[in-house]
Amino acid sequence: MxxxxxxxxxxxxxxxxxxxxxxxxxxxxxxxxxxxxxxxxxxxxxxxxxxxxxANKRELGLRPGILVEAIVLSVSDDIAVLNIYNANGAPVDFSGILHVTQVSSEYVKTMWDVLRPGDIVRARVINSTIPYQVSIKDPGLGVIAAKCSVCGEVLYKAGDKLQCTSCGSVETRRIGVGYLYVLR
Structure with a gap:
């Protein structure tokens, strides 16, 4: 190295x-x-x-409490790496980390149970340094858009689950308020 x-x-x-x-x-x-x-x-x-x-150490303006939207880049059992693209409605470009302890007040065995790469999440910033650590523990925070792990099509919200209308797969996520696709 x-x-x-x-x-x-x-x-x-x-x-x-x-x-x-x-x-x-x-x-x-x-x-x-x-x-x-x-x-x-x-x-x-x-x-x-x-x-x-x-690489970028300048003051970036994100501080604890700010609501952000991010795309999940990668997931392991205990963390997810995010690209934060929106902060309080303004476009940004930052790295974020979501630790499994910041997903729910209840025990979560693995991040794979609550989100997947490619998901869009709404989260709250909990620190003021890079990489920004975020939380989706608060009510209303979580996944706001997702694609099917089987076929890649959009997942629609059906109750507390997400369903693919193309292949029929049913998946679980920590769904946030304002999920973009609702099955009617």
């Missing part, structure tokens, strides 16, 4: 036996260290730690 390597979210940086993830890094299901943000890899060989320093 090089100390000056530029990386993007999801890019493999090594394996968990090589270093401890400190900031901007997570461990996937297979034990690979992966970047959470666009930035530069910093490896401390003495402490055996790895960090990804965000």
């Amino acid at each position: 090089s100390n000056a390597k530029a990386v993007v979210p999801g890019e493999a940086l090594g394996v968990e036996e090589e270093a401890l993830p400190v900031q901007g890094v997570y461990v996937d299901k297979k034990g690979y260290l992966r970047a959470l943000v666009v930035g530069t890899v910093v490896m401390d060989k003495l402490k055996k730690t790895i960090t990804v320093r965000p």
